[in-house]
Amino acid sequence: MNLILHVWRQAGANAAGRFERYEARDVSADMSFLEMLDVVNEGLIANGQEPIAFDHDCREGICGMCGMMINGTAHGPMKMTTTCQLHMRSFKDGDELWIEPWRARAFQVVKDLVVDRSAFDRIIQAGGFVSVNTGAPQDANAIPISKQVADDAMDAAACIGCGACVAACPNGSASLFTAAKVSHLGLLPQGQPERYRRALKMVAQMDLEDFGHCTLFGECQEACPKGISIDFIARMNHDYLRAVATQREETAAGGTG
Amino acid sequence: MSWFVNLYRSTIGKKIIMAVTGLIGIGFVLVHMLGNLQVFIGQDKFDAYAAMLHGPLAEVVWGLRIVLIVAVVLHVLMAWQLTQRARAARPVDYRMREPQVSTWASRTMRWGGVLLLVFIVFHILHFTVGVIDPAHAFHETDALGRHDIYGDVVASFRIWWVSAFYIVAMIFLGLHLFHGAWSSLRTLGVAHPSAHPLKRRISAAIAIIVWLGFTLVPLGVIAGIVH
Ligand code: HEM
Ligand code: FES
Numbered sequence: 001m002n003l004i005l006h007v008w009r010q011a012g013a014n015a016a017g018r019f020e021r022y023e024a025r026d027v028s029a030d031m032s033f034l035e036m037l038d039v040v041n042e043g044l045i046a047n048g049q050e051p052i053a054f055d056h057d058c059r060e061g062i063c064g065m066c067g068m069m070i071n072g073t074a075h076g077p078m079k080m081t082t083t084c085q086l087h088m089r090s091f092k093d094g095d096e097l098w099i100e101p102w103r104a105r106a107f108q109v110v111k112d113l114v115v116d117r118s119a120f121d122r123i124i125q126a127g128g129f130v131s132v133n134t135g136a137p138q139d140a141n142a143i144p145i146s147k148q149v150a151d152d153a154m155d156a157a158a159c160i161g162c163g164a165c166v167a168a169c170p171n172g173s174a175s176l177f178t179a180a181k182v183s184h185l186g187l188l189p190q191g192q193p194e195r196y197r198r199a200l201k202m203v204a205q206m207d208l209e210d211f212g213h214c215t216l217f218g219e220c221q222e223a224c225p226k227g228i229s230i231d232f233i234a235r236m237n238h239d240y241l242r243a244v245a246t247q248r249e250e251t252a253a254g255g256t257g
Numbered sequence: 258m259s260w261f262v263n264l265y266r267s268t269i270g271k272k273i274i275m276a277v278t279g280l281i282g283i284g285f286v287l288v289h290m291l292g293n294l295q296v297f298i299g300q301d302k303f304d305a306y307a308a309m310l311h312g313p314l315a316e317v318v319w320g321l322r323i324v325l326i327v328a329v330v331l332h333v334l335m336a337w338q339l340t341q342r343a344r345a346a347r348p349v350d351y352r353m354r355e356p357q358v359s360t361w362a363s364r365t366m367r368w369g370g371v372l373l374l375v376f377i378v379f380h381i382l383h384f385t386v387g388v389i390d391p392a393h394a395f396h397e398t399d400a401l402g403r404h405d406i407y408g409d410v411v412a413s414f415r416i417w418w419v420s421a422f423y424i425v426a427m428i429f430l431g432l433h434l435f436h437g438a439w440s441s442l443r444t445l446g447v448a449h450p451s452a453h454p455l456k457r458r459i460s461a462a463i464a465i466i467v468w469l470g471f472t473l474v475p476l477g478v479i480a481g482i483v484h
Binding site for chain 2: 017019069071072073098100103104105106152168170171172173203204206207210211212213214215216217218219221222223229230231233234235236237238239240241244245247
């Protein structure tokens, strides 16, 4: 099939960007979307032009690098699928595709379709961990976890941090990402000691990164390639409210042992 | 009070303030709607109800008014701040972004909210204060010498643009609540997890009840049932 692509080209973070028109010829329906871009890029390179920069790594839907907006939908038309797992059979001959980077103040464009998602890393650093003392690991089955809790925690942990939730949100909110990260630890017994502190810190960092707020449009859940539910946002809000209500100053007073 | 300051400073906290003030609003509109429906019982009952609110219950009514004024001010202030923040969060917009599942109700919270604010101000100046008096009926009294609010309602809704404005505003109130009654429970984190979190039967029912309950009054006047 032959396609017409309008791709956002931007030389760097502070450069002005614009759409460029390209023709993708003889595209096989079995190609992934990224393979289609690879072929277009080979043509550009052969012509001495700058190839289209896009992020990718695993190409199997687990690293979260490959996000882009395809015809106004995050990761393209196929539900619960990353761009790398999207195949060209989702399109038809003659289609015209508008390809844009994620657009958010917190996700600066690095080049063309590549954006800087390190804001997500800083949200995780603020509290998306469980503090454990080092030493011999304890028996993995020593802490019983009910199946429902394990399943819910796994559903939240499926988040690959691709940023589609922010990209699809009319408010540019990172609520679904933050909620998934707050919840997957907050659900598990190991995450309990830091549960409320974690919610406070991660939400505070989310706000610092200039993301928007959550209106509960529901767009993030639909865009998420892992199908993470907005119920986790309700859960984060619950933990956050509880944390604010019971918060007290952290002090290091007490004996030194 | 430091917890309130902390809430006020965060996006989730601001939304929690919106949700609480919005739920106060929902409680109020339900009671207000039931009060209004007494117009169908007749002039005597309706004027007596109004006289009760302004007489024996005046202190209670003033207490509620203060709560409502604080709630509306906080609600609108938070709506304004969060909207500005959301705009700033996407300085360069997409050429194309196709909404997938968001309802029209959710996407009209802001402009619909502005309409509701205009409506609330108009409505208070019209039926409560009487500064806006399109039917020239605010200062009339009924046979018992009471403030004849019934007559004012009938005369006002016989004016086409007054009825039209109320009817349109109530459509937007219904839409606002179709989203808000559902989303506020998620903002507060009290909604139960569901396999279909976007389903909202109860808030659809609240929206329809509120919309219909208020709209019946101008419709009743237009249809000549209330005269
Ligand atoms: C006075 C004018 C009003 C304005 C400007 C306004 C504006 C808004 C906006 C913009 C939102 C969405 C916030 C977001 O982005 O998430 C909202 C939510 C809401 N509004 Fe209003 N509104 C108004 C009046 C009302 C009234 C009269 C009621 C109730 C009868 C109400 C109930 C709610 C509820 C329950 C929510 C949901 C809060 C949440 O999602 O947590 N609002 N309002
Ligand atoms: S490249 Fe890893 S998820 Fe697409």
